[in-house]
Amino acid sequence: MLDSQMSVVEPETFRDAMSSLASGVAVVTAAGLEGGPCGLLVSSLCSYSATPPSVLLAIDRRSRSCTPLLAAEEFGIHLLHAGQGAAAAAFASRAGHKFAGQQWSWDGPVPRLADALVYLRCLRARVVEHGDHAVLIGDVTRCEAAPGEPLVYFRRALDWQLTAPDRP
Template identity: 40%
Template structure:
């Protein structure tokens, strides 16, 4: 991508508000996770979601067809958690409360939870789109954490 196009593309995408989630998995009993803002519902029948992971993602290296992963949809007061899971390294779960739920790490306090099985990995430029079939879902009421204009925020209803 040319430099001007890359800058314009980044500027346009910064104007799109996205949900912030932490995608997790267990490998040999050890939790792994990363923050994503490219997450969306895909299908209601069967229930499916998609998440986009950088090709160099440590989490992506642990996922394959049939792998179990979780999507922890974050609340507006969980920006510090989003930042902790956005960094590189294997100690992201240090000091983080979590439980294994349906085979994947569920972060305590996250208002949205989806346990999924990888049904397909689709290459897309410098990322891989993970298509997941949802086999467990849970939610509690909370304002969502969003990412917009290169900063965290939340959704507000228009009067």
């Protein structure tokens, strides 16, 4: 494994380069350590395996949600739709009570936002520690999708508009 002291690439150079990777964004939620909900915005989410259906995401260990999220047996993933810029900003914030302005309810032990393009309920399958993030792999136990366009993150902005060409 490469020691962080040995890295020849500056973190900012790396972040700049990776800002050219267009992605969707998702709010990941779990029960907090004191019983209330916790959650954060992520762009590191990807589909991992189809058998079993599973997802992979990376969580910054400095985030307040990291400890409760990695401790939770179940967590929720909400892929955001194009109209959810405000929810994205709320869950990317390091201040305040993120759920205060949201419509949400408990889906068993998982805080579920009322509005999302896709909702996945996941069972924690594996946690891998590397660098300043932890990789969380979850097996998907519920999968619900709604029609709509995704909120797109590209070049450090979330206000991109997807225009699909007309298809026959």
